Structures are given as structure tokens and as C-alpha cells.
Amino acid sequence: MNMRTRTDVLLLVACCGFLFFYGLGAFGLLGADEPRYAQVAREMLDRRDWVTPTLQGKPWLEKPPLYYWQAMLSFSVFGVNDRAARMPAAFDAALMIAFVYLFLRRFRPGSEIDGALIAAGCAGTIGFARAAATDMPLAAMFAIAMLAWYAWYESRARAYLAAFYVFVALGTLAKGPVAPFLAGVILLIFAALKRDWRILLRTLWIPGILLFLVVAMPWYVAVQLRNPEFFRTFILEHNLARFGQDLYHHRQPFWFYLPVLLLSLMPWTVWAVAAIAERLRLVWSEGKNAFSSDEDSWQLFLLIWLLVPVLFFSAPSCRDTFCQRSRPEPCLCRITWPSGKSENRRFHPGWRGCMPRFAAEWFSARCRRPA
């Protein structure tokens, strides 16, 4: 480990330690979800049952188990308290930042510490890293999966593709089918815009699919066998019906995610907006040539990754707080700016600002969550 790497690691540990872990128990569990999820994990731990989530002894099948499993481990180590309940999200956020750093160091050297610190410093990241909820586990797993996929796309190393499948599976265990669905949509659009359908065929790698099934499926099968109502409760009611209908009267206007997005990006909002605007301008002016080089492909990928969840969950039937929470909310989306094609020479030439998008669950969960 050279001096630069050591400094980077120390800086990241200090930042993540303070922003995500410091003062986790400074205030009690907030909203209806935090204490409910924590209680479910406590009951699972008391029964030593890793399959069926229960609340006050009754099956509670609204969410998959990743958060509960992490909270059970945390309760085992730190005892049952609100600090331990929030530990899983903080850990997942730190893991996500570590992967951002490692990815950038390997594939975009020179920007790794910038990207990791900016990703860690967004209001949305900090907020959700400190919440006992399923949002950060999903966001972290999904973000790592997408980074792993792009690492495979650039390097063709199968280990990255295997990591993609494993982390998509973990995302499925964090929040359900939304993780593989969104990953599929993003890759489909990317392949379509690149006009290279072989990307999709190569992504559909049998060992990877088996890995996905091995990681994600055992719990789904086990919980269905023990609780025959699981499919109706979780898949039909808490995914499809909640997505398509305003079951819980959480309807929001179509532009709801725009201010949420901008707030969650604070204090990096201006940079992110500039990066997106520049990329959209290039697409508009240069068409498919805007994404001809490797660097341009990366930016195209980021742009799709940024926009797909926002547009998808802004669809007319699903602007409710369910979607707000269930989309890969604080998923990492980086836009480099200034780009190679329009770099302003007055700016530091070595700088590559990495603009993460973290939609503002922190804002909405704290301020809008129905009591």
C-alpha cells in the first residue's frame, strides 16, 4: 500500500465513520418503519428463525429478509438497541463507498477519492445510511451490482459478471424483484442505445444466473413453503398492486422526484445538474456519436442508470411513497463532469468530479412519511 492509497483509505474511513456511524443512537427510532423493522429483526433473533419475519408473533411478509438478517447479526453483537438497529444501513453505505472507490481506482484512476467522498457526502446517502430501513441495503447492493456489471463490460473479466449476479441477488433479498427488474431495464436500454445486442446475450451467463438463483431463491422458496400466503402478500399486494394502484393513498404529483432528487444531492446538486445537462446536450447535438468512445459509453451508462429509476417511478400510477422507498433509492449514479469533450480548461485538469444521485428518501422519509 503506497502513501497515496494509505491517505485515501484513512480519509475514507474517517469520513464514513463520522458520516455514517457516529451518533447512530443520538435520537430514537423515527417514523413507523424503523421501529417496526427493528422489532421484526428482534423477534426473528429471539426465535432463531431466519425464514419467517414476524411482528408481534404474526407473519409479517411485506419485505424480504436482508435487512432483518443484518439487524439480527448486529443485535447479536451490540445488543438490542436503536444504535444496533441502524448499524446495517451504515455498514451497507460504507460497503458501497468502498466499492465506488475500488471501481474508480481500477477503471478511472485519479478520480477514486473524489468520487468516493462525493458519494459519501450527499444528503441522501448520509440520511439513509443512518436509518433502520431496507432502503440502503437495496441501494448499496444495486449500486455495487451495476458497478460490477460495468467493470465486466470494460474488462470482460467473468469475476465481475459473477459479482453482478451475486449483488443483484442480494438486492432481491433486500427489497424484492425491483432489483433485477431495474437492472434488466437499464442494461436493455444501454444495449439498445449502443446498438449492440450481443451485450445482453453475453450478460445472460448461465453460471451467473445459477449464482443468482443460489443466493436469492432459497429464502423465497422456504418462506413460501412455510407461509402459503407469502406470494399473495408480498408479490401481488406489496409489489404489483402497490406499484400499479394507489393502495395506501400516497399519491404524489408527477414532478415529485425532481425536488427530492435535487435535495438528496446536496451539497453537490449544482455539479450533478451541470453534468446531466451537459451530457443531455451532447446527446442532442451529436446523436449516437456522443457515446462512441469508452469514456462516452460510461457516461451513457451512468445517464441511463440515473434516469431509468426516476422515470420509471414517475409513471402515473406509482408516484407514492412505496415507489419512493422501493426504487433503488440511494443508488449510486455517477456522471463525470467536466467531460472530455467540453472540459473547461480553467478547471483543474486532473479532476474528475463524480456526481452521485441519491434521491431524497432522507427528506421524504423524515418529512413526508405518514404517521
Place this chain on the structure above:
Amino acid sequence: MVFGALSAPGIVLNHRLAWVTGSYLAGAVASVVAFGIAGVLLSRTGLRWLRFATMVPIVVGVGAILRLASPMVDATLSARPIAETIQSFSQEAVPIAVYHANRVQEYGLEFYLNHGVQRYELGQVPQEGHVLIAARNTAGQLSGFLPARKVSRLTTVPAQKLDVYWVAPTPIAHP
């Protein structure tokens, strides 16, 4: 960001930012300082130092929220102080019921006290002695749920507009 963090206790307490002269002044000064620092750094040193400078308000903001706003957040938005209030009267597990308390308080009490909470509105009135958490100004409605039962107010949780009662067990009818 720092301005927002410093204003957080007031926002939590009043559900809005108190726009008085001091707030305008502080907001204006904070904006001028922020844009000034950004401008100077951009023109003299480039974006790298601006990034480091931006991390400062993030750290200060998080620190300010944790140190200054968290007691207010805890007192007004979490069930933890309610649970601590109940435990200050009895360390033993007693049945808990709520009346016109919100879901945050109900689920929070379930976690902090580790047992179920009954809801008077749903007809779940425990027959044994229990602690009742009721919204302030609902005392007059309680007698309808608790005929011939002694109700004593233990304390109040003013930050959440709640009263805490001890409800005696249902008297045993003698033939």
C-alpha cells in the same frame, strides 16, 4: 447546509423555519460566504480544493444536527422518551395501550418495551391494570372506555402532546 443544520431544532419544534430578521440575516450571510468561498477557490485553486471545502459544511452540518438538533428530534419524533417515561415508573413489563397516539408512537413503544400495544380505538381495552398513552385533551373520552375503573394520570409528555395514565384493573364483581 450549515444554516439548515443550525435551524433544524427550530424546524423540528415548530414544523417550519421561523422567518424573523435574524433568520434572513443568517441565511444571507451564509449564502454570501458560501458563494464567496466557492468563487475564490474556483478562480485560484480549481475544483479539487472546492471539493475539500465542500466537505467542511457537510461535516459541520452533520455534527450540528447530531449535537444540537438530536435532543429535539428525540423528544418530539421518537417513542424512546415515552418508553423511558413508562420505565421510570416500573421496570416490570406492564400491558400498554394507546388512545389517539400515532403509528410512530405505537410501533416505537412496541420496540422499546418489547411487547404488543393495544389500541382503545379498536376496542382493545385490557382488563388488567395497564399504562395508557393518550393524546392530550382526550381525557374526557376515556371514561366511555373505562366504566368503573380508576384512572390516574402519571405524567405528561409535553413535546408529543401525550398524557400517561395508570388504569386500574377491572373491579371484580361480587355476587
